[in-house]
Amino acid sequence: MASPTSTSQYQIDRMRSMILLLGSDPINIIKTKLLPSITRSKFKLLGAAIALYVASIVYRAFAYPRKLRHLKRVPLLPTLKSLMAGDSDLETSKKFMLPHWKETNGVMSFWGQFGWTVNVANPEAIRTILYKTDMFPKTTVFQEQKYKNLMTKFVGDNNLVFSNAHEWRKRRKIANPAFHRSMPAKTFAVLTSRMFEQIEKADGPVDVQKLLQRFTLDAIGLIGFGFEFNATNTPEGEWVTTYNDVADNVGDFKYLFFPILDTTLLGLFPERQKKHESLNRLNELFDRVIQHKKSELAKGGSNVEENEKDLLTLMMEAGNGDDQHEPLTSKEIRDELVLFFIAGHDTTSNAMTAVLYYLAVNSHIQAKARKEVLDVLGDEPLDVWPTLEQLKEFPYLSKVMKEAIRLAPPATSLIERVAKVDTELAGVFIPKGTLLQVDVISLHYNENLWKSPTKFDPERFADGGELESMPSTYAYLPFGGGSRQCIGMNFSLAEQRVALSSILRKYELSLPENSIHKDGIVFDSPNITMAPKGMEINFTPRY
Structure with a gap:
């Protein structure tokens, strides 16, 4: 020292x-x-x-939560790689969920939009989730977000899909009668005739995906709240462009999975800012329409037939001066209208596109469906539209539609639920606070539940057929299930029956030789709905 x-x-x-x-x-x-x-x-x-x-x-x-470590999980890096590669939800399911279905009993965790979530593809577990709504309410993550991205601004704070308990019952009481009273077969027929005009103008194969998107936009505009988009005839119209600018971009996975890019850091993305501006203009339109309807009702309404009235009118009538119903505010009505758009626009057009595809590639099924239609509507060389009563006389066409939306469901999963208590699903412990996703696509393509699940076979839905013989019908959920089943299901199916029966009566359908779909539907990258990519079909007139 x-x-x-x-x-x-x-x-x-x-x-x-x-x-x-x-x-x-x-x-x-x-x-x-x-x-x-x-x-x-x-x-x-x-x-x-x-x-x-x-x-x-x-x-x-x-970080993977400790409370889920007893579950098999989809590895994080491959998940992110799949998202970056633009894999469709079907491709993701085939890679990560379906290969492990047996060992996990259809219950495993993955990293999703709201963090680590338990994916459920077990029919009986799903039945429990959908029926016990107090134990498994819808997540409130949308309402809880401090800053609103394009998706949350578009869908609104609350509606039939996101609400729970009293809020949901209040909205359902008003919306339910409206959907039961509105079944506008005449309006569907008028819109189908517009679609025929566009088919006849086409030089070669028709891009049915885009045409049907315009058809369903017109349908939900007129039947939803009495507004004429005229999208079928004027695809570049102001409001068509404005609506599509929003609807085509809300599902961009970058902004869904990393919402900070769409909120706090929005200033760094000028193109994304334009989508928000389009939504602002769309909201102004919704506000004007709602105020106009209120003014009309105050003056005594209209003389339109009951089943041809638009949904907005019917919902306002249901909550207007009726002690049994708590009326909705203008903001609540706006949020419900947007829900009708989401549920009735892309989902219906995607479903119809899938039906036309499967008819085009299965000529024997197309011929059988056409014969049924001709037996009801006749085979005169002129346009004939089915009545509301005749829509019930197409049982085989209905099976074709059901099988098409098994393979191309309107949504690949249902809105996330949250476990309110510690519980068990399919023999697996689920801790309180766990997010749960009902995985529709992994049900519909599951070889443990369906025979040859990738094969198109309408007979699965025959009386006594495959679906009825299953241990649980919850293996098939194109419109959800339980008390929260899609309120617009019958409305959408009626719209499809009018258009599809009329198409079968007037045209022969075939797939172009160079189609990218010749070996099966190629679906677009991750989105809210399951959309075929660039689907073109040949329409050959029968008269």
Whole structure:
């Protein structure tokens, strides 16, 4: 150990060295040498602190929760890679969910839009989730978000899909009678005739996906709240363009999975800002229409037939001066209208596109469905539209439609639920607070539940057929199930029956030889709905 004297000498020698280092101008040396060095160190420390902060956020977002460690999980990195590659939900299911269905009993975890979630593809477990709504309510994550991204701004704070308990019952009481009273077969027929005009103008195969999107937009505009988009005839119209600018972009996975890009950091994405501006214009339109309807009702309404009235009118009538119903505010009505758009636009057009595809590639099924239609509507060389009563006389066409939406369901999964208590599903412990996703696509393509699940076979839905003989009919959920089943199901099916029966009567359908769908439907990248990619079909007139 050094003596006190040697230590003191050491300190003196260090001071001398410092003086020599600083020279005759120590202040200048401090400014030019020492301070920059210290400043650089501070920036390095600040950069390291920011990096650690970002890393902690990323870790919290992706870290696997302890409470789910007893479950088999889909690895995180392959999930992110699949998202970045633009895999469809069907491709994702085939990669990660279906191969492990037996060993997991249809219950496993994955990283999704709202963090780590338990994916459920077991029919009986799903039945429990859908019936015990108090134990498994819809997640309120949309309502809880402080900053609204395009999706949450579009769908609104609350509606039939997202609400629970009293709020849901209040809305259902008003919407339910409206959907039962509105079955506008005449309006569907008028819109189908417009679609025929566009088919006849086409030179070669028809892009049915785009045509049917315009057809269903017109349908939901007129039948939803009495507004004429005229999308079928004017695809570049102002409001068609505005609506599509929003609807085509709400499902962009980058902004769904990383909502900060669509909120706090929105200023960095000018193209995305334009989508928000389109939504603002659309909201102004909704507000004007709602106020106009209120004014009409105050003056005594209209003389339109009951089943031809638009849904907005019927909903307002249901909550207007009726003690049994608590009326909806203008904001609540707006949110329900947007829900009708989402449920009745892309989902219905995708379903009809799938039906036309399967008819085009299965000529014997097409011939059988056409014979049924001709037996009801006749085979005169002129356009004939089915009445509301005649829609019930197409049992085989209905089977074709059911099988098409098994293979191309309107939605690949249902809105997430949350477990309110510790519980068990399919023999698996589910901790309180766990997010649960009902995986529709993994049900419909499951070889443990269906015979040859990728084969198109309408007879599965015959009386006494495959679905009826299953241990659980919850293996088939194109419209959800339980008390929260899609309220617009019968409405959408009626719209499809009118258009599809009329198409079969007038046209022979076939797939172009160079179609990318010749070996099966190619679905678009992840989206809210299951959309075929660039589907073209040949329409050959029969008269």
